[in-house]
Amino acid sequence: MLKKLLITGANGTLGRLCRERMHPFAETLRISDLGDLGDAAPHEELVACDLGDKAGVEALVEGCDGIIHLGGQSTEGTWDAVRHANIEGVANLYEAARKSSAPPRIIFASSNHAIGFYKQDENLDAHATTRPDSLYGVSKVFGEAMASLYHDKFGIETASIRIGSCFPEPIDHRMLATWLSFDDFIRLIERIFIVPRLGCPIIYGASNNVGTWWDNTAVQYIGWTPQDSSEGFRAKLDAAMERPDKNDPRALYQGGTFCSDGIHE
Amino acid sequence: MLKKLLITGANGTLGRLCRERMHPFAETLRISDLGDLGDAAPHEELVACDLGDKAGVEALVEGCDGIIHLGGQSTEGTWDAVRHANIEGVANLYEAARKSSAPPRIIFASSNHAIGFYKQDENLDAHATTRPDSLYGVSKVFGEAMASLYHDKFGIETASIRIGSCFPEPIDHRMLATWLSFDDFIRLIERIFIVPRLGCPIIYGASNNVGTWWDNTAVQYIGWTPQDSSEGFRAKLDAAMERPDKNDPRALYQGGTFCSDGIHE
Amino acid sequence: MLKKLLITGANGTLGRLCRERMHPFAETLRISDLGDLGDAAPHEELVACDLGDKAGVEALVEGCDGIIHLGGQSTEGTWDAVRHANIEGVANLYEAARKSSAPPRIIFASSNHAIGFYKQDENLDAHATTRPDSLYGVSKVFGEAMASLYHDKFGIETASIRIGSCFPEPIDHRMLATWLSFDDFIRLIERIFIVPRLGCPIIYGASNNVGTWWDNTAVQYIGWTPQDSSEGFRAKLDAAMERPDKNDPRALYQGGTFCSDGIHE
């Protein structure tokens, strides 16, 4: 059990999920985001913080033995937005971790968009060269590289989860492959904090879906076996919308429409 | 759902199976073979056709958006027989597909005999170099190469299934590894037509057997998980016959006795 | 069914297990160890034998069509102890097998300590270069090499099982990854004797544990699927002891404390 678990980006969907569900895994949850965080439960500390504020992030991280780093830009944005939240923010986070009195174990919310330009008939493992599909995807490659640096140099352990699509349910056909259920996500987090030696792995974050493109063999040692599957939603999706054409970006690329979008200006 | 699904080789075992079971997947089944096809059901069109007849094959393919190509020589034969049905026939099929008004998605019934000379203690994935064990096996390598050409050049998608042993049940010890149940075969066909982007994969066609030699990791994206297993037939087989000696071709090679047979003249 | 199955090291934990459980797989069990073997059951022959006694081992092996070689030093020891039992003993065993009137199929009890210096965040398959963690581990590399030689040169088939931790239950956190249940071990032995062609495989011997480091894909053809899992013992272990620190040898290396132990003198 962790003593103090920091959750950044706590006002996002996954942040709220973790705030609600990670209570049993830590004595105290330190909850953080930019804006109003509501009322603190007895086991919670609320700390508003802009990830671009270096000193603020240092204070935020101090005293935590676990971090779930969900904060930042969680989809494509302008370069300024991506750089501020996902470049500057991650740099601040790792410096804070390095300086803290006891270095925390970190979960870094990376993304399938770090490898989005692979096609949907390609199968990837943890050693696949990155192929980002967006500035957002590039920022995730940057974050994984920072995790690698601070592990090799300072021994700080990070699990970078290349999250597929973590939603209540899949909302298009591509997500039948990429869907990560909330429960499987929480189970993965739990395993990452339980395993005695974590190292610095890359993990594909998807449920036990029919038609996956991703192979987590390299991280068997984490001991995570997703329990849910997107299959139960297929009929509903088929009824609601046409399957995309084979050359539609949603059927062509693992990153879907991120691959056909332009640069946000 | 397909509009018109062509089944070639409809009088063979697998052809009859598909004729019976694929009804729900297509508005119309176009049923073809050399000889008498019986009576047409309301959802069926019957077209007798020799695959060596180029014009006939063009007419056969026109208007179909899906093809299950089971026609041709389905075991070792004389060179003339193999060439006529499996070389000439496949060439005609792909030319017809290219010329049709809307190119169909194709299932090509390849065979384990395309890799039959690997030993039974070797594990193969989709990238294994072919090692055919017969003229029949060579003709399947030829067919897979045609599928690759017409995909790269004209965008026609084919799934080449290296069928193990698709029988009601395994009838010798080797088939405990190679058996493909009828139900798993139908489920695979279904997945091939459902997946939005197929590409041009090689798929090993075997059920979820204990002791398999084949690894379908590369085609996880198809989303096929065989449900049946040969294991239930083991005791019956053990009672019926001796296990082959370790150096018997049936225990030595993946292709079994095809590897020890001579050339048919 | 085997005619005569030799079990060496029959007074050890695994030896006693095999003596008790392998009865249905062979007409006769030939039971051997250094010391007192108790009373012979009707289907048993008891043969006391020091593995270092070449002539004795020849007599021991003659007439057997299967051998489970568990005899020898089963943990780190002095060089003299390891050499006598695991070097000399194995050399005697293979010479005896070669000279016997009908060469037996052999199970060689190798060990995870043949690859113990890999870290716990590394995933290994059958082709991983050996990295022994002890003189004992080196002796297992020697044994696997002897198996390879006698297979390539004389056709004698051996399955080398790199046994993880075959105990009634896991007794520390590392064993959550390495545990091999007695039942899974027996099931594996059974498969090794059933498969028509064995070859000379390396098999990782662990149950279906959450967090395994080992990948048996290359030996799918054996048809062994472990049924048990260490997971049910996790809570009990967590209650009984602290999880080791990430840099403790028990969390760092696959071989655990064997890696930090010195040489026994």
Add this chain to the structure above:
Amino acid sequence: MLKKLLITGANGTLGRLCRERMHPFAETLRISDLGDLGDAAPHEELVACDLGDKAGVEALVEGCDGIIHLGGQSTEGTWDAVRHANIEGVANLYEAARKSSAPPRIIFASSNHAIGFYKQDENLDAHATTRPDSLYGVSKVFGEAMASLYHDKFGIETASIRIGSCFPEPIDHRMLATWLSFDDFIRLIERIFIVPRLGCPIIYGASNNVGTWWDNTAVQYIGWTPQDSSEGFRAKLDAAMERPDKNDPRALYQGGTFCSDGIHE
């Protein structure tokens, strides 16, 4: 030194080259093609033969201990042309080899067009899956498969050379990568006949060119080290023509314009 070396396709460019240059490697050269073969030198036998004539090919092959099979369609053609010369012809050749009183060692003139659809920024070794770019390319995949079959089944050794561009000099920019000098080709042939054990290798046939896409590491044992390079022709080519645009098939695909050509009808 060979006793009798058969050269098929002797009226083609490479055939004439071999007829002229292979004299020192064999006591007798048996020279064959469809048409007029000119006058026989003292060390030559002239045998006109259509490769589609099974009996003729058997007579042609009988008595030869080496074959350089250059005959057939040497570029894209109609299906009928390709099938007759490269499918039927190769089938006849291997049957003749099997039936001959002493099986010959064979050089099969395969082609880069067996893998032509790979891009020019991809590096291939002998294990690359075939990606033919033409019916001609498919026929070469067929020929390599026949070579594999007759090796595994009857022990007949074949070297399949995936010839790049064997011309007096490169005539476009793509050939700077694919050029095979006449001298290097002859040196390769020599090595194939010299090496005690040939097996059934795939060899990329290109000189020591700057900018090659092909890696012959797997056939180091043949001992062929090409001595020539296309580099000396670069300036001349640059002066004579524009470099192709990066998306021109001549710059995009290893097979060049074969990849953008349609089917010959």
Add this chain to the structure above:
Amino acid sequence: MLKKLLITGANGTLGRLCRERMHPFAETLRISDLGDLGDAAPHEELVACDLGDKAGVEALVEGCDGIIHLGGQSTEGTWDAVRHANIEGVANLYEAARKSSAPPRIIFASSNHAIGFYKQDENLDAHATTRPDSLYGVSKVFGEAMASLYHDKFGIETASIRIGSCFPEPIDHRMLATWLSFDDFIRLIERIFIVPRLGCPIIYGASNNVGTWWDNTAVQYIGWTPQDSSEGFRAKLDAAMERPDKNDPRALYQGGTFCSDGIHE
């Protein structure tokens, strides 16, 4: 020959080298750096520009068909320095390339410090997962990811050169492996601009040194063969200094002392 070649970072060592040596490869050299660029030669345009100035970079890039991007922080620095020059600067460069009227081909000066935490007894090819050894190294991973994105999405071709140590001569023992001579560097640049199709390769930038750790097989198609070797400097180095101990970072890691340095604050 290029029309207009932009050289950024023109006041650095490599910038001055390129300014001097690239004259024959382009009609015009556009020379840029932060400060005073001296006098313009007739074939030169001088443009002072801060890479952090987005509009300035757009103007700088417009009209160029080739870019050698040497500008930015060329060694470890504070995070602010690295971010400004190597993160912001590279983002500006790629946006400018995308917006320019004709997209240029780019050489991105990446660094061995993108993989610096590998040990000196490990051999790397282009597919090695990055292991940066510094914030500087992380910024190079970022730059390579940007190159990949703008290639996959907009077709802009970049060669990322992981430069070893480009100095007049090696100045410590580690550089005997990593040294890149000025001449070899210029030859590499030349090849990158000559090859018709570049794609988006990763290239290790080292001369033909005895004891290299890097394997450029994957980019053979570039056609670069380094001609120089560090070997001639070995005796001089041995005379000038002790070889480092095997556990000294200079002998242990490919990135040398970058791996043992702390974070610059």
Add this chain to the structure above:
Amino acid sequence: MLKKLLITGANGTLGRLCRERMHPFAETLRISDLGDLGDAAPHEELVACDLGDKAGVEALVEGCDGIIHLGGQSTEGTWDAVRHANIEGVANLYEAARKSSAPPRIIFASSNHAIGFYKQDENLDAHATTRPDSLYGVSKVFGEAMASLYHDKFGIETASIRIGSCFPEPIDHRMLATWLSFDDFIRLIERIFIVPRLGCPIIYGASNNVGTWWDNTAVQYIGWTPQDSSEGFRAKLDAAMERPDKNDPRALYQGGTFCSDGIHE
């Protein structure tokens, strides 16, 4: 330069070579073998020692900073001979190294017979699974495993050289592939002692022969480039003897006749 270099097996061919040639690399050569070592040169210490004598080996090793371990059985022998010299002897050597006041760097004379059962049309790199062809070959696998253990556990660095055929010249056709010239051997030894960090590599010891089976890419960092080639001896060999048939063990296996020899009794 080494202070004191121990050469074991100094009366063998390679031992005498090293005694003669390694003088410039060490202040003192400590020369050892079983029998009479002749007269000591001023830079030599002569120490007769049986490798099976543990205390003797400890004294022998003490004070040396480099060891070339050539002692032991250098070809197939009886098990007793192999065990005494190559099992016991190597165990004694590593124990002595561990106990010495300053651990030496070791060259272990391993052998191609550790992988002799691979065929001559297979290409091996450092990660090939061992396939010994003799008890002698098994003893070399044992030695490599000891080297690995003492490196992982105690930091003692060893280069295991799988020596091909180190003779004045090749004496049969197989040696055209396996020949290691005396000069290349000495150059390799030199590189092993020069490189700052050695680690624990496996190196194939063959000259730059036409037709090699071995790939030393993984040990590029050693910086050894063999200069000699067997090619100059080919004509002489061809004149002296027939090339072996393709199925002769001398043409079939990398280990040659070791593979067809029986066990020495």
